[in-house]
Amino acid sequence: MRLGVCYYPEHWPEAMWQDDAARMKALGIEQVRIAEFAWSRIEPTPGEYDWGWLDRAIDTLGAAGLQVVMCTPTATPPKWLIDLHPDILPVGADGRVRAFGSRRHYDFSSPSYFEASKKICEAVAARYGKHPAVAYWQTDNEYGCHQTVVSYSAAAVQRFRAWLKARYGSIDALNTAWGTVFWSMEYRSFDEVDAPIGTVTEAHPSHRLDYRRFASDEVQRYNRMQVDILRAHSPGRPIAHNFMQLFTEFDHYKVAADLDVATWDSYPLGALEEQWYAPEVKARFLRTGHPDFASFNHDVYRGMSKLPFWVMEQQPGPVNWAHWNPAPLPGMVRLWSWEAFAHGAGCVSYFRWRQAPFAQEQMHAGLNTPDNRPDIGAAEAARVAEEIEAVLAAQGDGDFDVKTRVALVFDYEAKWLFEIHPQGADFHYPRFAVEYYSALRALGFDVDIVPVHAPLDGYQLVVVPPLPVVPDDFAQRLADSGAQVVIGPRTGSKTVDLQIPGNLPPGPLAALLPLRVWRVESMRPNVTEPVRFDADGVADDKRAANGTHEGHARHWRDLIELGAHTAHGDYVVPEVRATFGDGHPAYVKSGATHYFASLFDDATTEALFARIAREAGLAPRALGDAVRTSRRGGITWVFNYGPREHVVPADIPDEAFVIGARTIEPQGVAAYRAS
Ligand code: GAL
Helix, strand or coil: CEEEEECCHHHCCHHHHHHHHHHHHHHCCCEEEECCCCHHHHCCECCECCCHHHHHHHHHHHHCCCEEEEECCCCCCCHHHHHHCHHHCCECCCCCECCCCCCCCCCCCCHHHHHHHHHHHHHHHHHHCCCCCEEEEECCCCCCCCCCCCCCCHHHHHHHHHHHHHHHCCHHHHHHHHCCCHHHCCCCCHHHCCCCCCCCCCCCHHHHHHHHHHHHHHHHHHHHHHHHHHHHHCCCCCEEEEECCCCCCCCHHHHHCCCCEEEEEECHHHHHHHCCCCHHHHHHCCCCCCCCHHHHHHHHHHHHCCCCCEEEEECCCCCCCCCCCCCCCCCHHHHHHHHHHHCCCCEEEECCCECCCCCCCCCCCCCECCCCCECHHHHHHHHHHHHHHHHHHHHCCCCCCCCCCEEEECCHHHHHHHHHCCCCCCCCHHHHHHHHHHHHHHCCCCEEEECCCCCCCCCCEEEECCCCCCCCCHHHHHHHHCCEEEECCCCCCCCCCCCCCCCCCCHHHHHCCCEEEEEEEECCCCCCEEEEEECCCCCCCCECCCCEEEEEEEEEEEEEEECEECCCCCEECCEEEEEECCCCEEEEEECCEEEECEEECHHHHHHHHHHHHHHCCCCCCCCCCCEEEEEECCEEEEEECCCCCEECCCCCCHHHEEECCCEECCCCEEEEECC
């Protein structure tokens, strides 16, 4: 558990550096990330490197006892490089070249940029790979930020054709997989396939999906190039990349597989403002962020990181980039920091040391104000540094880790597929994944977020948000896990080529679910459908006098026909546990598999998850919408996002508290030793 900070020595007079480093150290900071946007200072003209300033900056930090997280500067190619190779610039979906003058103005498929990136990475890695102060590396900065994963340049199309050839082998195989006979879209050779843009009406969905897959693979290829160079020059130093919050435009599992540390950049208030949350939710959590949003990301990145994941950039005060930019309530910088550690983070690094008085982000807070005085975030970071000592002492050196019993499957292609073929304008996959997660967290569960290919042994409850493409072995692995399994609507509804499966949805999951989705409908935002279920075993406040619970379905309905023959010839019919207002089944169960034919309101989802969790042998505890708990390393943390005090139950003895106490103030944190 370490603290870090993002620092830009090139933005400040050299005379300030020593004092900055000393104050960082005094605050309890141990790691300093530098140089991710410094290419124009490292190589001011082609081939002429100016290392002097960077040598001195690294030496100054090292001399103060700080570890440097050194970055490759490829997120910001300098002007001279763009002028030499204009083909570096990416092309947007409107077919226009995106210009120099901000950042991330490069195309992952540009051969000139690939070569230029190799050269600058080699130069930086050779210079600092073995420097005693350099302890870690970061590749680039936030791959994909500002919609830069997909580019439609000539170079990208060229590489896309080769990618298609490798995937399909023959053009006939592609024509069959995509179904190009529809509207006479058949191709005679891979060279005839263009980028899926500029068409009269929607471009072919399988074409679009493959273009997204290709673009994702290009990110992986580019990152691997950097990783290989860094490993060669800097053996033994872990390599990280800073991913973004709930970012789904490339397959993060694949990119992270080449790294040692998956890190992410956490801006809870900006995220709340920019995401789908209803206006009343945005108002309620305006200055705290949503209690499950950062946690979801912690659990995503923990799952894909070989070493403990980090928060590479932690919001320290108001940001500049959301539509509205509120200030965090006092206490929130501390709470967010502890929440990251409670989910397993190895480092929380604040963005940035000092607010810059110039350029695009001059309104973005730092730990220090532009006139170099500590801001509120700095005091809270210092408090966290002190508290870390207390927690480490309480943990001792035993292995207290509690095995997480609940898994949620999260998939990147699902996002692309539903975006390309939504069928209902607001069918937003990440939202539904977070809503399921939120219901599990509100019941007090720790959750592992896993890819669809992950081993599932040891979990008692596996939750699968809508997952259109299901691998062939998934049903068997779910069955073998012995867990209770919740399957969301639209699961198994497409083949890998984006076609309707021959047996209709749930496709390969029919092995677990003897049913067939024969019709679907999407629902506009102002329309819902009642859902009723027997409230037996469901503790909730919506129980009607007749013992039924009534909630509602939103966004989508799968209309299902029940019953099928098993491999052994028996005819099996699932149990109907909830019905829609018009009598169609809304939730059915077969064996240990539970199928939701819609997306339910939050209270209904939570009530159903609670019931299923009990069937899985777990003990849900309703925490409400503002208090969250996390267990890790023998410690239980409690976070209070709400406006009122929260009191930890009396079965926890007073002397167990390591941070805080039984009564937790609003925006407060407590941690106690698990008995
Ligand atoms: C991140 C980025 C940083 C900075 C920050 C502002 O997306 O990596 O460079 O722009 O946001 O919140």
